[in-house]
Amino acid sequence: MWDRYIHSIQAAVNRKQARLTESSPFALMFGRKENAFRDCRGTESRLMTYKDLKEHWNRITSIVYPKISKEVKAKQEEEKKRFRKKKK
Numbered sequence: 454m455w456d457r458y459i460h461s462i463q464a465a466v467n468r469k470q471a472r473l474t475e476s477s478p479f480a481l482m483f484g485r486k487e488n489a490f491r492d493c494r495g496t497e498s499r500l501m502t503y504k505d506l507k508e509h510w511n512r513i514t515s516i517v518y519p520k521i522s523k524e525v526k527a528k529q530e531e532e533k534k535r536f537r538k539k540k541k
Contacts, residue, residue, distance in 0.1 A: 467479040467487070
């Protein structure tokens, strides 16, 4: 019975913004916001061309991921300092 809810729970987890990265796992994995749960029949597809997709991923991997990594490390250092202050 519980297994009926796994997909919904996973979708919720993937959409939740993490405090550390200030992004959702979905956005970090796919480099875009997730689509809303809505009926998209009858709408025009907006698929990216190969060239646009390649430029998008180059931007993500060269700018976004390094910036997030730097910010996460800085936040972790702040947390360590706060922890060490409390644990004397």
